[in-house]
């Protein structure tokens with residue numbers, strides 16, 4: 101169906117990263133088809149790393165697994181950084197972030213891998229709970245039972261999608277390019 105990109109997001113030739121999956125567990129005798137050759141879509145441009153406002157995707161450290169004899173690799177992913185920034189944004193991506201909470205999130209983003217975070221995260225109820233301290237996050241949970249993507253998925257989705265679109269690798273295309281102006285950031 102596709103391949104795992106450096107961002108750890110699954111990419112398909114039809115939609116790139118713009119796709120979500122549900123799973124059905126079955127013992128039906130289904131026929132498998134070959135795995136997509138790694139590198140068919142993801143050329144390791146690492147624009148996902150550059151544009152992720154959480155700094156959640158490592159440029160250099162990776163995770164490697166072998167599936168059905170095929171070696172797969174993606175960038176080491178920091179779930180805590182993503183969880184906080186996905187839900188609440190950063191001072192650069194959310195105009196509604198209170199200064200104190202914005203500083204905490206920025207501190208988390210700036211922390212190197214492996215640094216002890218428990219004191220900060222315990223204070224805030226964990227990175228996964230950071231966003232729920234904000235009314236706009238609570239509204240998202242209450243209306244569609246999922247956090248809003250306040251980070252704008254700038255790295256793992258948009259940067260990746262734009263790159264694949266520019267390369268003409270995707271079957272499903274918009275009539276006009278997805279990106280027509282410079283992405284904004286708060287000063």
Ligand code: SF4
Pocket residue numbers: 151152153154155156157181182183185186251252253254255256257
């Ligand atoms: S969802 Fe947002 S914070 Fe998480 S990896 Fe993607 S761009 Fe980064």
